Amino acid sequence: MTLLKVTNLSKSFGGLRAVSSFNMAIEPGELVGLIGPNGAGKTTAFNLLTGVYDPTEGQIEIDGKNVVGLKPYQITQRGVARTFQNIRLFSELSVLDNVKIAYHFHVKYGLLETVLRLGRYHAEEESLDQKALRFLEIFQLAHRKDEIAKNLPYGEQRRLEIARALAAQPKLLLLDEPAAGMNPQETQQLMDMIRWIRKEFGLTILLIEHDMSLVMGVCERIYVLDYGSIIAQGTPAEIKNNPRVIEAYLGEEVH
Numbered sequence: 001m002t003l004l005k006v007t008n009l010s011k012s013f014g015g016l017r018a019v020s021s022f023n024m025a026i027e028p029g030e031l032v033g034l035i036g037p038n039g040a041g042k043t044t045a046f047n048l049l050t051g052v053y054d055p056t057e058g059q060i061e062i063d064g065k066n067v068v069g070l071k072p073y074q075i076t077q078r079g080v081a082r083t084f085q086n087i088r089l090f091s092e093l094s095v096l097d098n099v100k101i102a103y104h105f106h107v108k109y110g111l112l113e114t115v116l117r118l119g120r121y122h123a124e125e126e127s128l129d130q131k132a133l134r135f136l137e138i139f140q141l142a143h144r145k146d147e148i149a150k151n152l153p154y155g156e157q158r159r160l161e162i163a164r165a166l167a168a169q170p171k172l173l174l175l176d177e178p179a180a181g182m183n184p185q186e187t188q189q190l191m192d193m194i195r196w197i198r199k200e201f202g203l204t205i206l207l208i209e210h211d212m213s214l215v216m217g218v219c220e221r222i223y224v225l226d227y228g229s230i231i232a233q234g235t236p237a238e239i240k241n242n243p244r245v246i247e248a249y250l251g252e253e254v255h
């Protein structure tokens with residue numbers, strides 16, 4: 001079954017149609033890119049998919065169920081996790097605690113038990129530590145586990161954000177410019193990591209990215225947004241040679 005189906009999605013801010021009649025279908029296991037010039041509506045589309053904004057019109061289905069109107073945490077519980085263009089960690093907490101907080105969504109003790117530290121809490125807390133550490137190991141951050149998140153170098157904070165999103169055990173992972181601010185070597189490592197986590201966790205990934213080498217290098221299929229509308233979709237090779245895409249990026253006719 002199609003994992004994410006978006007039909008005729010639109011969002012207006014006053015007179016501005018930031019996203020307009022947006023359609024998208026993503027199958028389980030796909031690695032898909034969403035690209036477009038500055039201000040094209042990419043982040044707005046992510047904010048609609050994750051319940052940050054309610055659409056002006058349209059449908060969003062995850063696993064065949066409508067999620068329009070759900071709160072962001074409810075959408076996380078339906079299996080969608082994301083990272084942000086501007087890193088949003090719990091900056092004063094340790095690296096390990098950042099991942100553990102996300103993992104709490106999937107641990108089966110109730111809030112009362114957490115508060116009173118009763119029942120299953122102690123046993124589960126231990127395995128929670130181990131599970132959180134495993135995510136840190138994947139992202140080569142285990143040696144940093146006790147550091148305060150804000151003290152990590154930038155590239156490591158970006159990796160921690162992805163580790164935290166993964167700890168919520170999503171089916172669909174949305175990455176908003178994961179390579180922003182990274183140098184070419186860090187970007188290359190990130191590409192390898194994205195490919196690896198997709199395979200290892202059987203994930204479906206949708207990513208926004210300005211770095212064309214990353215998008216073309218990891219994505220199997222790409223959607224292109226311009227002024228809120230999808231102007232093209234296809235394989236990296238098709239997108240690279242699509243005149244409408246070239247025009248949107250260069251702002252001029254292609255002859």
Ligand SMILES: Nc1ncnc2c1ncn2[C@@H]1O[C@H](COP(=O)(O)OP(=O)(O)OP(=O)(O)O)[C@@H](O)[C@H]1O
Pocket residue numbers: 013016018036037038039040041042043044045
């Ligand atoms: N909360 C908001 N209120 C009003 N206008 C908004 C809001 N959020 C986004 N916009 C506008 O909607 C349009 C699309 O913005 P959006 O941030 O989604 O684009 P983007 O493709 O993610 O851009 P970038 O690549 O620069 O991050 C822009 O014109 C932007 O100014």
